[in-house]
Amino acid sequence: MEIKEVKAKTIITKTKLGGDYVINPYTGCQHGCKYCYAKFMKRFTGHKEPWGDFVDVKINAADLIPEDTDKYRDKYILIGSVTDPYQPIESKYELTRKILEKLLPLQPHLSILTKSDLIVRDIDLIKQFKDCTVAISLSMLDERFRRQLEPVPPEAGRKFKALKKLHDSGITTVLFISPIFPGFTEWKEMVKETKSFVDEYWFENLNLYPSIAGEVYKFLKKNKPELAEEYREIYSGHEEGYWHGVEDDIRGFCLENNLECQVYFHYK
Numbered sequence: 621m622e623i624k625e626v627k628a629k630t631i632i633t634k635t636k637l638g639g640d641y642v643i644n645p646y647t648g649c650q651h652g653c654k655y656c657y658a659k660f661m662k663r664f665t666g667h668k669e670p671w672g673d674f675v676d677v678k679i680n681a682a683d684l685i686p687e688d689t690d691k692y693r694d695k696y697i698l699i700g701s702v703t704d705p706y707q708p709i710e711s712k713y714e715l716t717r718k719i720l721e722k723l724l725p726l727q728p729h730l731s732i733l734t735k736s737d738l739i740v741r742d743i744d745l746i747k748q749f750k751d752c753t754v755a756i757s758l759s760m761l762d763e764r765f766r767r768q769l770e771p772v773p774p775e776a777g778r779k780f781k782a783l784k785k786l787h788d789s790g791i792t793t794v795l796f797i798s799p800i801f802p803g804f805t806e807w808k809e810m811v812k813e814t815k816s817f818v819d820e821y822w823f824e825n826l827n828l829y830p831s832i833a834g835e836v837y838k839f840l841k842k843n844k845p846e847l848a849e850e851y852r853e854i855y856s857g858h859e860e861g862y863w864h865g866v867e868d869d870i871r872g873f874c875l876e877n878n879l880e881c882q883v884y885f886h887y888k
């Protein structure tokens with residue numbers, strides 16, 4: 621693992637992808653998920669290592685957040701759009717924690733996205749924001765499969781415990797069911813197990829970018845080769861019909877069970 625300390629020029633960046641700003645304390649991600657949508661970030665780093673094998677640590681991240689400004693009050697800031705702010709190295713550098721300390725007096729609407737239960741370390745700070753939502757993402761319940769695609773993040777049980785702790789501390793919790801792999805993601809089971817401590821569910825489907833397609837088909841071949849044909853069918857122009865069906869099922873289920881949900885599906 622190549623860990624490099626770097627000095628960033630900026631840390632709060634404008635975004636058009638929902639919300640107003642994003643903060644990414646690291647470039648690269650130790651979680652190394654095989655389906656990662658953020659792999660494109662590698663081209664901005666000069667790293668030769670594969671995605672998941674390098675991290676640039678923005679050691680001055682917290683210093684770049686201004687004090688005494690109203691600029692971010694009532695603005696939406698997401699921490700963790702192209703990296704995981706609670707990947708293992710955060711226990712050593714505490715960049716995300718330092719960023720939260722600096723953001724606290726500025727009181728933006730804050731969202732934090734992670735796959736790690738390390739986030740419970742910062743509950744003392746997070747609960748002081750007037751509006752903060754924590755989303756923990758989960759792709760699969762079955763550890764035999766999930767570990768092959770996400771070698772580092774913790775299993776579902778640890779994520780559920782973290783969500784419960786956050787919820788019990790008065791923080792708005794989201795279970796982000798992402799990405800939905802046809803034939804693998806038991807989203808109804810996930811909802812049933814968590815609905816007493818999850819405030820909202822977000823759903824995202826698997827977007828089969830060319831850069832990850834090889835890994836996904838390798839995974840299918842090893843685990844459920846009978847699904848490979850179905851995936852080819854879904855991802856060769858029939859995506860819309862297939863995902864519309866899943867979306868209808870999700871919306872119907874959430875309505876029936878009185879659950880808050882957001883569906884972020886990518887269609888061709």
Ligand code: SF4
Nearest residue numbers: 649651652653656703
């Ligand atoms: S945790 Fe998120 S950013 Fe990190 S490798 Fe996985 S999908 Fe990519």
